[in-house]
Amino acid sequence: MAFYNNFFFTVLPYVAIIIFFIGIVYRFRAVKFSYSSLSSQFLETRKLYWGSVPFHWGIIFLFFGHLIAFLVPGYILLWNQQPLRLAILELTAFTFGLMTFIGLINLFYRRLTNARVRKVTNYVDIFLEVILLAQIFLGLWIAVGYRWGSSWFAIVLSPYLKSIFTLNPQIDAVAMLPLVIQLHIILAFIILLIIPFTRLVHLLVFPLSYLWRPYQKVIWNWDRKKIRNPQTSWTLHKPRNN
């Protein structure tokens, strides 16, 4: 048992994190072209709306919810001191979870049934959607079956994750958790691991920089002013467009 616990809660996280970082950097440098959201909206738009919108907004909320609980567990516990506030938090999170789940089911159904979308689907896409479906299903199960997750996450899982990142893994508490929760944790690391090999890389290039760049963009491939200057033989800058 100790072997499995060590493997899943110590080895797997580190393997996942290392492969994740090496993978995304290597892929970005070697096949930058493949960094794309690979949208299929052009082929089918109506069903996409009922899948993509709830799924993405839902998963963004869930991701940041988990992230906040990991980073500042104290504040979550403070918030949860009053039962009403705890209920509100849990209900909201569960609603977003359901939204994500329903959105993903819609996306999965669309991907399998629409003939055009099938043409731009490969096995990795299917595999990824199945894994995500399983993960969100487990999450919902935990929310229903092991109540007040926002509180025990802060107490049990935040220290565990912190111990991973401080290179001092403490898995005793995690090893005691029910199987459903353990599976949820394992799947989370597996998802992290497969990010570099799937279309999920698009979440790493979400265009936030759009918010602060000027609208128009002009690129000079070569600087004619410098060409005209006999004092400089070579250029000082290289083009930024590739």
Next chain:
Amino acid sequence: MNVRSQIAMVFHLDKCIGCHTCSIACKNIWTDRKGAEYMWWNNVETKPGTGYPTKWEDQKIYKGGWEKKKKGEITLRSSGKYKGLLNIFHNPHMPVMDDYYEPWTYKYLDLIESPQGDDQPTARPVSLVTGKPLDIKSGPNWDDDLSGTPKYARKDPNFEDLSPAEQEAMFQLEKMAMFYLPRICNHCLNPACVAACPSGAIYKRGEDGVVLINQNVCRAWRMCVTACPYKKSYYNWSTGKSEKCILCYPRLEAGFAPACMHSCVGRIRYLGVLLYDADKIKEAVSSAEDELIEKQLDLILDPFDENVIKEAKANGIADSTIFAAQTSPIYKFVKVWHLGLPLHAEYRTVPMLFYVPPLLPVMASLSITDNSKQAEKLDPIAKFWNKNHLYNTNTESIWGTIEQARFPLKYLASLFGAGNEQKIKNVLKKQLAVRIHRRNITVGDIDKNTAEKILLETGLTPKIADEIYYLTSLAKFDDRFNIPPAHREQALEMLEDTGDLKGSTGFGFKAEPKRSL
């Protein structure tokens, strides 16, 4: 003053015969690939018509281009920083494949390999996307030449401002008319696609103003497809990247004309350089609607002006480019003669393609007035062409033909005048005056005084009229195609230090041949 140069094009619509040779030349070079089959970077539309993609001009559907806010500044109609990022998971105004058409091929092998039977084998159409048999409902140029049809011509978005009676008058069988509208990317000065791209993959090349999409940076957020009011940015469904007309820049750099222009049978296209003032773009794009074209033309600088030349040189523009701007056919058409007008300037992208509005249907409408005039047509031709008819010496009735044109001025103004009918009228008058002038010289049945009076009224002189005539009708390839050299010999040095690769063996290094990292 911030002088930049821009490669611009003029389309002389009177000369377009709608043969689609440009489209085919473009398709064969650039878009004959998986995922790009449906794209027509160059397409030719029949006007009135719904175009490609269907009703692209209807910004109530597609929400492309810029719109002016009450405060005076302009914003992207449906995308932009906040709307764009909020709609990134599902872009509600994006055209889908069915708005263009589903590309197809035929199962040609069935013709050869079908077993013997009672029926002739047929080559069924199959979708190029799914590979399944396809019931073809629309295709490229589906509304070609279909003026007057309820499903296509009458749904032209440019009819919005026309009364039902005016529309009906256009579609009477005797008055029915159409013209062709070739379209490529406008390589705008205020491109909406560039502004809408969240990744910053789209950019305008400083040297020649060509708007390009960096395929390595494009992440398929699809905002350019919506933002371009001309729908000239296309989504490649196979690679998951957007693509658009590149103005054949590899050909331009090598001194060749773009494929669409080079193959043009009617020789309707002109390509040349314009110098413009980049500092004034902001002011021009946020001006009032009726001033838009005027302001856009104000951006274009006089390449003979000493000050402009000085500023251009200070900005690093090569002498060869300045010379090309001075001899540019585009500058003549657009700034000197005021014959070329931008397509849909009201989208506020400052398009750099200009169109000479068509005159032909205007002339043809005169003889159809009532039945007695029709009967006169039965007379001998010599009598028919007397000066009381089509080429009337009476200036009033000559300009009158423009007023009662088959294409209502309002319609043409919606396309080329940003709604300003006077703009269209002036251009048509000038074209008509040149014709009358040439008629006086070559046929001689219009007396000289009348011809000169008409020229004077439009602000032309016989000399200018002859120049317009020359560039319209007689121009050779080098007159129509006049761009500066790209100075690739210098460009190469700026892209990479040529000395760096000295000593590398052979060809084909993608990265510098350095030891280890």
